[in-house]
Amino acid sequence: MNADAVILAIESSGESGGAAVFVGRELRAEVPISARRSHGQNLVPAIRDALAQAKVRGEDVSAVVVNEGPGSYTGLRVGLAAAETFAFVHKIPVVGIGAMEAMCEELLRSDALLKSSGALCLIPCLDARQDEVMAAAFLWDGTKLTRTQHDMLVIPEQLGRLAGKDEALAFGSGAFVYRGRISLPVHAENVEILPASVGLAAFRHKPDTFFETAPGARVQLRYFRPVMAKTIVERGGSV
Structure with a gap:
């Protein structure tokens, strides 16, 4: 990956979320959303604030990485919509990374x-x-x-x-x-994903994907229970 590439990371899979900006693999800014379940109102401002804190412009961003789940049905869709809209405007790719990979990165960076x-x-x-x-x-x-x-x-x-x-x-x-x-040892704290861990997980598990993914390629979200996540119409019902 280009050492100067600017990567925007978006997290919205759980009750909290936010945005982070990396230049190369260096974290330049991270803006968590403190209000629970407020992605719809606060995710776009968090993206704007993260870019401002990192002192980069939207047109400087090379790719967007977003948590693809599993996670909250609504939260995942809000995050992907924000990622795809930003990527469409700037003609850059969106890369999805799994929630489990991001959780591991969060644990490693916090412990x-x-x-x-x-x-x-x-x-x-x-x-x-x-x-x-x-x-x-x-x-x-x-x-x-x-x-x-x-x-x-x-x-x-x-x-x-x-x-x-x-x-x-x-x-x-x-x-x-x-x-x-649970019969296993359990970590003393409830580890929640912060936006920088989404980017760190992508760097570890998909280091070459940022520039191999074509702009406009869709990210497939993963839900806890895919059948239940479908809309009434998708399940053959009527509205």
């Missing part, structure tokens, strides 16, 4: 002890309601993060199966809410 730890299975968990969590598994060896389990919807008691025989740590809203029902 300095993990950065120097040995091999550890990280299990990001999102509260999917209905007594279930959306989870995945990644192996962290101190420098490299490798996915070992795909995203899956499980009950909290099944999370231990994702780790296998490896030492593991569960974290995120799903682990925090159901910590009394």
Whole structure:
């Protein structure tokens, strides 16, 4: 990736969110949304403020990276709409990155002890309601993060199966809410994704995608329960 490329990162998959700006891989600005569930009102101002704080213009941005889920149905759509609108105006690509990858980056940037730890299975968990969590598994060896389990919807008691025989740590809203029902160690804090972690996850897992993706290419959002996320018309009903 060009060392001077300006990347705009957008997060809106959960109750909070915001925008971040990178120049190369250096974080220049991060503007979180503090008000819960207010993406519709506050995401565009957050993007504008992040660009201003980074002292770059919209036309300087080379690509937009957005959280593609799984996550909040409404939040994901608001984030993607903002990303696609910005990209359309400036004729640049939109790159999607998974929520689980972004959660791992958030944990690693917020917990300095993990950065120097040995091999550890990280299990990001999102509260999917209905007594279930959306989870995945990644192996962290101190420098490299490798996915070992795909995203899956499980009950909290099944999370231990994702780790296998490896030492593991569960974290995120799903682990925090159901910590009394999980057999694995659970991170003491409820780790939530901040916008910079969306960009960091893309740099780690999709470093060449920014300039291989054509402007106008669509990002496919991922929901907890895709069938339930469809509109009435899409499910064959009437309005």
